Amino acid sequence: MVSEKSKILVVGATGYLGRHVVLASARLGHPTFALVRDTAPSDAAKAAVLKSFKDAGVTLLKGDLYDHASLVTAAKAADVVISTLGSLQIGDQTKLIDAIKEAGNVKRFFPSEFGLDVDRTGIVEPGKFILAGKVAVRRATEASGIPYTFAVAGYFAGYAYALPNIGQVLAQGPPVDKAIVLGDGNTKVVYVDEGDVATYTVLAADDPRAENKTLYIKPPANTLSHNELLSLWEKKTGKTFERVYIPDEAVLKQIQESPMPLNIILAIAHAAYVRGEQAGFEIDPAKGADATELYPDVKYTTVDELLNKFL
DSSP states (O other), X not given: OOOOOOOEEEESTTSTTHHHHHHHHHHTTOOEEEEESOSSOSOHHHHHHHHHHXXXXXXXXXXXXXXXXXXXXXXXXXXXXXXXXXXXXXXXXXXXXXXXXXXXXXXXXXXXXXXXXXXXOOOOTTHHHHHHHHHHHHHHHHHHTOOBEEEEESEETTSTTTTTTTTOTTXXXXXXXXXXXXXXXXXXXXXXXXXXXXXXXXXXXXXXXXXXXXXXXXXXXXXXXXXXXXXXXXXXXXXXXXXXEEOHHHHHHHHHHSOTTHHHHHHHHIIIXXXXXXXXXXXXXXXXXXXXXXXXXXXXXXXXXXXXXXX
C-alpha cells in the first residue's frame, strides 16, 4: 500500500522561491496549501501567481505571519510546513513555530534557509549579523521539539550576481572584455536552479532520512569554480576574457567599505568564492544528507544548460 502524501503548507508562497515550492509540491502530488495575505490582490503580477497556484490545484489560505489565529488554523490543515520567507521576516519565524506547536499536528517543519549552512559558516560581518536570525530560528526549532529539515542550497542560479553575471559579484552583467574574480577563482561554488531547489525540498518532506537533519542541495554538475564557469562561458560565446583577480584582503576591505546591501552580498560571496563554504566540506551523515544522493532520479538542470538562457 502506498502511503498518502503529506499535506504541505507553504508560508512565503508568493515570494522568489516560495512560488517554485508551491508548484513543486502540487506537481509531486501533495495536497498543497499556500498562505497568502490577500486571496484577490489588485497587483496584476501577484494575481497571476495566485491563478497559477489555483490552476495547479493549490488551496489558498488567507493568513498572516503576524496573526496568530490564522497561522494556527493554517498549520492545522497541514502535515508539513515549509517556510520560504524573505530576509526581513526570518527572525519572526518564531511566531510560526509557536503556531505549529499550538496546532500540534505538524510532523515536519522547514524554516526558511536555502543559503549557507549557518551552523558551519565563518562569514564575516555584516553577513554574520544577518545570518544570526537564521541561527536563532534553528535553535528555536530544535527546542520546540517539532521534527525539522534545514534545506541548504548554493546560489540561486537566477540571482543577478550568480549565473546572469557569470559569477561576477562586482559587475552589472556578463563579462564583455574583463571578468572580475574574487580570490584565485579555483574554489568550488554551487549554483542551483530555483525549481530544482524546490523539488529536492519537497521530496524531503516525507523522507525519514532527512528528519532532524540538514539537507544539502549541491548537484555535482553544478559545483564548479569561478574559473571553470568562465571557461564554460568562453566556450559558449567564443570569446576570451581577461581575468582580474581580487585577493582575499582586498575583498575584505571592499566589504568593510561598501554600503548596504552590497556589503552583505560581498560577505556571502567571500564565504562562497574565497572560503569555499558551499562545497568545500564533507557532510556528516549523523547531521546531514546530500539531496542528489537521496534522490538520484531527479533530472536537475545543469549549469551548462542554465547558461544557454543568457546567450
